[in-house]
Amino acid sequence: MTAMDERSRADAAPWAGRGSVFSQAGLARPADWATPDDLDRLRASHGRRRLGRPLVPTSVASPRLDDELFARLLSYGTPQEIHRGDVLFRPGDEDADLIVVARGSVEVVRTATADVPAATVAVVDAGGFVGELNLLTGQNVYLLCRVRGAGTVYRVSPERLRQLMAIDVELSDIVFKALIARRELLQRSTAALAVEIVGGARSAAALALRTYAARQRLIHLWFDADTPAGRAMMESSGLTEDDLPAVVMSGTTLKQATPGGLAEKLGLSYRRSSTKPVDVTIVGAGPAGLAAAVYGASEGLDTVLLDGVGTGGQAAASSRIENYFGFPFGLSGADLTGLAVLQALKFGAQLASPCQAVKLDADRNGDLLRLHLEGGEVIDSKAVVIATGARYRVLPLERWPDFEGAGIYYAATELEARGCMGSPVTVVGGANSAGQAALYLAGRGSEVSLVVRGPDVAAEMSAYLVDRLQAHPRVTVRCRSEVTRLDGGDFLQEVSITDRTNDSTQAQPCSGLFCFIGAEPATSWLTGIATGDDGFIRTDVQLNDDDLGPAWATLRRQPLPFETNIPGVFAVGDVHSGSMKRVAAATGEGASAIASVHKAISTLV
């Protein structure tokens, strides 16, 4: 058989009736996704350094499916004839489909922005599929998909994709890994220019935006407004200093942008596609809420997870968690919670952030609990899990609010540390989080003063951290001491530290004050919920008869594990009275509460 004959047979039924279509060179070559080198070249042209991170294996991003698997994938889709030039999706579209190419060829294009021309991001021929993680996150489309060569595609709707993920483990693994790998590749390809963020490197508003983008794993590119690349980008987009921070996307520019405004544009705010009530709404996407979402969704509950800031909670601010079960070499909180987000999405949980819960009606409306969101929307659900954790305590110092995000930080990750690298910093606090931050910052070349109010650093800190701090040449531990004054212009430049043993005060340079002095429970949005004197929420055996109102008499049951005094409302993690304030404890509580949610829901019917 000649190559021509073979090709025409393949055209007749490209995935069936012969060996793997992928053995036919040129017929079904794997999708050709733009690589990080493209972005490096692009960045180099902006005078920026190479990223140097490893490539995602092409075999994962562009898997070769054998005939049987490919036919199974097609069976989830609806066929559509395509013609050269047809547009299959475009930036701004909601609810994109996974597009499986049975015949023909399509290309994925990042459309032109004010400062860069359009670029082809991927070419997908017969045997491949088009799609990335936004299929699961619900983010609006930010690229364009156009037909290169006529043929047939099969559209797999988000609903059908979730069914595939739930039913077909083998296919689900391949497709899910490809979606994740593509997000990695796209973040480091020219596609990142689809969402450009520009702002001051030390601006609190820009940091909030970048933190949100990083935690959501958004495809984006950051421009420091004080660099030539940043200035060039601002000029070509017609932006002034007053507009910062700004986000430039295809067809839209957000000036003085906020995470909420960006989420709205990207379609990541809360929106309900189904008219059915939610089984369980989880408020707070830290470790406790994420664990509840993973277990809720994986056990078949229609699960919504909300966070007022972004996914990850306090844990995402931890540069290195060394005591999480099963990770002897530690892992970053952002990695741990980032993987949990993917897991929750894979099982079909709906995530929305930033999305602040402002009120929970204590009385059930029939079988449902009503949760009110900041934007005025309401969510009716059969059960609610409160996983809102705790908020950071601050020092009562003049100018503290001025320097928040501009020299005062509540986390010590790469994002915060970058602005202080090599300069002196101050860490306040005597618990493990302060010790970890001090070591991390010292490891990045800063002289670190660790300011501890108590007489002994070992009182609240794990012994392994105390030993390392004492051995580190760039860490000075100052016990019985307090920060008593802050100075600087737009950014923090100096702190005064008072030694309480003799009340002497010394001013010293400080480009970053990292505050780790504990937290208050995030419960101010709740009414009618039983708490302890310290404001943390009491549940099950912590409740007494006086806490349990008339609703309990009709239910004829006692509160279930993690259930509050409001039937069907649960509290887990750091917000829970007596909790251990550790990641493992929070995830354990979040997962365990789902067993109670099942029982509570079953008593409703």
Ligand SMILES: Cc1cc2nc3c(=O)[nH]c(=O)nc-3n(C[C@H](O)[C@H](O)[C@H](O)COP(=O)(O)OP(=O)(O)OC[C@H]3O[C@@H](n4cnc5c(N)ncnc54)[C@H](O)[C@@H]3O)c2cc1C
């Ligand atoms: C820097 C640092 C280092 C740490 N290191 C370790 C460690 O090494 N090991 C360890 O075990 N623990 C560590 N911890 C503690 C650990 O991170 C917490 O115990 C854990 O994150 C608690 O999880 P959570 O889900 O209960 O709450 P959180 O992680 O606090 O998450 C709560 C979430 O709820 C959201 N929220 C609050 N109110 C609302 C609302 N009204 N509407 C919507 N969303 C809301 C918040 O935005 C937040 O994302 C560290 C903490 C910090 C800050």
